[in-house]
Each structure stands twice: as structure tokens, then as C-alpha cells.
Amino acid sequence: MTELWNWRIDGSAPVEVYPALAEALGRVVMPLAVADPARLPAYAVVCDVWEAPGLYGTVVDCYGVPERLAELPAIAALARLLGRNCLVRDDTLDAGRHLLVAPDGTIRPVHFDVADTEDGEVLSNHRLCTSGDPGCRGWSQCHRSRWAPDSVGPALAAA
Numbered sequence: 001m002t003e004l005w006n007w008r009i010d011g012s013a014p015v016e017v018y019p020a021l022a023e024a025l026g027r028v029v030m031p032l033a034v035a036d037p038a039r040l041p042a043y044a045v046v047c048d049v050w051e052a053p054g055l056y057g058t059v060v061d062c063y064g065v066p067e068r069l070a071e072l073p074a075i076a077a078l079a080r081l082l083g084r085n086c087l088v089r090d091d092t093l094d095a096g097r098h099l100l101v102a103p104d105g106t107i108r109p110v111h112f113d114v115a116d117t118e119d120g121e122v123l124s125n126h127r128l129c130t131s132g133d134p135g136c137r138g139w140s141q142c143h144r145s146r147w148a149p150d151s152v153g154p155a156l157a158a159a
Contacts, residue, residue: 003062003064003065003066003067003069003071004061004062004063004064004065005060005061005062005065005071005074005075005088006059006060006061006062006088006089007059007060007062007075007078007086007087007088008056008057008058008059008060008086008087008098008123009056009058009059009060009078009079009082009084009085009086009087010055010056010058010084010085010086010087011056011057011058011084012058012082012084013058014049014050014051014058016082017049017058017060017078017082018031018047018049020078020081020082021045021047021049021060021062021078023077023081024074024075024077024078024081025045025062025065025069025074027043027044027045027069028043028044028045029044029045029046029047030044030045030046030047031046031047031048031049032046032047032048032061032063045062045063045064045065046062046063046064047060047061047062047063048060048061048063049061052119052120052121052122053117053119053122054115054121054122054123054124055112055123055124055126056085056086056087056112056123059120071088072088072099072101072107075088075101076101076105076107079101079102079103079105080103080104080105082103083103084103085100085101085102085103086100086101087099087100087101087110087123088101090109090145090147091145091146091147092141092142092144092145093141094141094142095114095121096111096112096113096114097109097110097111097129097141097142097145098110098111098112099147099153105154106152106153106154107147107152107153107154108128108129108147108151108152108153109128109129109142109145109147109148109149109151110126110127110128110129111125111126111127111128111129111133111135111136112124112125112126112127113125128150129142129147129149129150130149130150131149131150133149136149137149
């Protein structure tokens with residue numbers, strides 16, 4: 001079984017992302033545009049990195065990630081290596097709610113306004129998921145998440 005990961009980065013050029021991904025994953029990373037399935041090493045991960053409009057405009061898709069690799073430590077390592085905040089979708093299935101992974105490895109839930117455009121999803125209006133926000137109180141999807149409002153997860157990118 002393989003995984004598909006989709007992340008966003010706060011302003012990092014694709015040319016910087018590929019080598020950082022390889023280091024974070026401990027694998028050879030092949031850009032999707034040049035990956036030949038017939039010649040792909042068994043341990044390689046195929047990734048596509050591109051620029052999109054809006055906040056966190058560097059988008060990363062990783063295809064065929066071995067299931068034994070854990071996503072949150074991998075994105076925490078990438079954030080640390082790039083020195084940039086990264087986003088990953090959370091467990092609520094709310095398109096506007098993500099987990100923000102800081103370069104120090106801490107993880108916290110955040111919200112964005114999401115607009116679907118011809119260029120894909122555009123994120124705007126970044127805000128923390130907090131019980132002080134009426135949309136995050138009570139019976140909201142935020143409270144059904146492993147990442148409750150106002151939560152801050154541990155540093156996962158140590159060493």
C-alpha cells in the first residue's frame with residue numbers, strides 16, 4: 001500500500017523543495033515531470049511541486065510514499081530544513097482547516113478561507129483555530145479533531 005501526501009509551503013521555490021524533500025524523507029525524490037515508471041528505483045518517491053496563487057502558494061504532492069513513512073514527522077522535517085511554515089490537511093475534512101507545522105516542529109490547527117479557481121484552491125485569511133472564534137466553538141468539526149482548538153502539538157522535527 002502506498003500513500004499520497006499533499007502539502008503547502010509558505011513561499012519556497014520548487015528548486016529548493018526537491019532536495020529538502022529528499023533529505024526529509026530519506027529517499028530519492030523524482031520530479032513527476034521526469035519520472036519514468038519503468039526506470040524508477042523501488043525506493044524513490046515521485047513528487048510534484050508547483051506555485052499556486054494565494055497564501056502558502058508552494059504546493060507539494062508526493063505519490064507512492066511507502067506507508068511505513070509517517071507524514072507528520074516528514075513534514076516537520078521539511079519545515080525545519082526549509083525554515084518555512086508548512087500546511088497539511090487535518091482530520092476534519094473541512095477544506096479550510098489545516099495543521100500548520102512550524103520550522104521548530106510544533107503543530108497547531110489553523111483556518112483559511114478557500115476559493116476554488118481555475119488555478120486550483122486559493123487560500124486567504126489565515127487565522128488560528130481557537131475556542132475564541134465562534135466557528136470553532138461547541139459542536140463544530142474542530143472539536144471532533146485530534147487537534148482541538150487552541151492545541152499545540154509537540155516538536156516532531158528533533159534532529
